[in-house]
Amino acid sequence: MGVVTALVRSSFLVNAVYAEAGRGYGLTPQQGQLLCVLMGQPLGMGELGSILGLAKSSLTGLVDRCAQRGLVRREADPSDGRAVRVALTAEGRSLVDAFYADTCRRVEELPSGLTEAERVTLAGLLSRVVRDNKVPAVFLELDEGPVAR
Secondary structure, rough: HHHHEEEEEHHHHHHHHHHHHHHHOOOOHHHHHHHHHOOOOOOOOOHHHHHHHOOOHHHHHHHHHHHHHOOOEEEEEEEEEEEEEEEEEEEHHHHHHHHHHHHHHHHOOOOOOOOOOHHHHHHHHHHHHHHHHOOOOOOOOOOOOOOOO
């Protein structure tokens, strides 16, 4: 299998596992992504749109749906009174912590047929691809765990 096919199929595999984990928590993949991005800190709508690659109207709808479920809240940006940041609620924090841990466990199982040395090599190579393409931090490092508040 060539690198293009392997990367595309790997992407489909990880996306399927991510979506399946989310369903267990009543989350769409986009809601799971939003909550995971917010694990680090509250972010402004512009930052969220850039990180998630969403247009303003799509992001607004996504945030609205999560807010209606009590998972996120909008708050004033302390550095700009006209701007709004999106933050996790206590319920959202609890849900995303469980979703994150479950998703990490499921994705960690995917390369279970590799030796430890092969897993280290795979992680190193994929890390270079991610860094070289300036992929935003949409998911925390497994060993960092959820950021405590």
